[in-house]
């Protein structure tokens with residue numbers, strides 16, 4: 699006979715949630731996302747990661763673009779910057795260059811990242827700016843009521859493609875790997891503990907870390923990136939995946955029929971801030987750049 703399921707009492711659950719202290723990273727504003735939106739997991743994931751890494755709120759800046767995903771800074775108790783559509787990375791890069799003691803987390807949706815903001819990603823990646831970029835990929839424009847995005851599936855019927863989407867989707871992981879991102883991973887809003895682990899790793903990485911988070915838009919997508927579909931299609935990266943091997947990472951990233959979760963690729967190399975400091979100290983030593991030497 700099946701054991702009876704024991705009830706979970708609200709007070710006990712609240713005590714459990716409060717116990718590890720990550721709630722101190724939540725702001726006083728309740729998220730305004732639709733009930734069931736995958737984005738709630740990201741708030742849980744980032745606050746858990748900051749607590750685990752013992753990074754002070756006052757030393758953290760969360761920068762976002764525009765979109766449902768980009769409302770994120772309002773819901774965390776850190777410094778925040780809600781910028782313009784597609785401009786999250788230039789602003790986040792500026793914040794990091796201005797004060798490299800800060801932990802900088804850039805956040806946005808798939809439209810913000812790969813449509814209007816697509817031109818900025820390769821440069822942040824190749825320069826290895828020491829920040830984390832979390833892209834919440836729901837394959838749709840949520841905020842503007844459900845148009846196709848650059849990651850929408852072929853055949854997807856949306857408000858901008860009432861017959862069907864005929865534009866082939868981009869491959870975000872393949873793009874980031876070829877752009878030279880030094881940390882590339884994938885997570886899923888429906889696997890919250892794994893998501894928190896991945897955000898923790900991404901934030902700890904010294905260099906440009908890119909985490910794509912697959913996330914259902916429960917309001918405007920009833921057919922594609924639903925929890926029911928993603929629960930059956932996502933898989934883990936194979937145990938023997940070598941995340942120092944770029945070709946192995948690309949091989950896994952190209953298989954988007956069953957998207958794999960985990961760390962695809964990681965490499966340690968000089969960050970933009972290190973390059974800039976080295977260049978500045980060379981300039982001081984050689985005197986180049988001084989008006990009296992020109």
Ligand SMILES: Cc1ncc(C[n+]2csc(CCOP(=O)(O)OP(=O)(O)O)c2C)c(N)n1
Pocket residue numbers: 764765766767768783806807808809810811814834836838839840841842847
């Ligand atoms: C310059 C500019 N162009 C267009 C818009 C309208 N707009 C706001 S959010 C958005 C797309 C949002 O989609 P995504 O980035 O995927 O975020 P989501 O809402 O799905 O989280 C668009 C086109 C805008 N705000 N500014």
Ligand code: SF4
Pocket residue numbers: 730731732734735736737766767836840841914915916917918
């Ligand atoms: S419209 Fe979609 S992406 Fe936006 S909050 Fe609602 S469920 Fe989330």
Ligand SMILES: [Mg+2]
Pocket residue numbers: 807808809834835836837838839840847
């Ligand atoms: Mg989107």
